[in-house]
Amino acid sequence: MSGTLNKVMLIGHTGDDVKMHYFEGGGSIGRFPLATNETYTNKTSGERVSSTEWHNIVVRNKGAEICEKYLKKGDKVYIEGRIKTRKWTDEAGTERYSTEIQCTDFTFLTPKDSGGMDAATSQPAQNRPAATTNSKAAPSPVTPSIDEEEDDLPF
Numbered sequence: 001m002s003g004t005l006n007k008v009m010l011i012g013h014t015g016d017d018v019k020m021h022y023f024e025g026g027g028s029i030g031r032f033p034l035a036t037n038e039t040y041t042n043k044t045s046g047e048r049v050s051s052t053e054w055h056n057i058v059v060r061n062k063g064a065e066i067c068e069k070y071l072k073k074g075d076k077v078y079i080e081g082r083i084k085t086r087k088w089t090d091e092a093g094t095e096r097y098s099t100e101i102q103c104t105d106f107t108f109l110t111p112k113d114s115g116g117m118d119a120a121t122s123q124p125a126q127n128r129p130a131a132t133t134n135s136k137a138a139p140s141p142v143t144p145s146i147d148e149e150e151d152d153l154p155f
Contacts, residue, residue, distance in 0.1 A: 007081075008079070008081050008083055010034060011079075011109065012034040012037070012076070012079075013034070013074055013075065013076050014032050014071055014072070014074060014077060015032070015033035015034065015035050015073065016032055016033055017068075017071070017072055018030040018031070018032045018067045028060070028061055028064050028065060029060055029064055030063075030065070031058055031059075032057050033054050033055065034054070034055045034057050034101075035054055036055065037052050037053075055101050056098065056099070057079055057081075057101050058101065058103060059106070063106065070108060071108065074110075075109075075110040076108075077108055077109055077110070078106060079101060079106050080104055080105040081102045081105070082104065083101060084099070085098070085099045085100075086099075086100065
């Protein structure tokens, strides 16, 4: 196989509100930290150990504006994107590196409720939260009709 893959999928909690930067041409970038946690039991001591990994998330243009509007510190979110390492020089002249997740898709996982209206109703479908605060009963399962049961579909 000669191809390569740079894909990241994270589910975590935001460590801060989205910080926006707007450009003259109308573009924008939103940045926020995302924490992912790992919990395991130490086999030698038997105690539970928890470790947190922080990721720098970068979202662009319309996605950044949606994140700024709906994401707050502590919200749970699913992020999909790619790893990008940037090289830059700090004020002291030292070369520094920072690794970021360039977000290509996201799903809000924390339910939102603003004045009885679900925040998801004003977002594009792909960015709508997976969980909502609506307390409707689950729909009853659909029973196939006789015609559907006799259909010879290969799937």
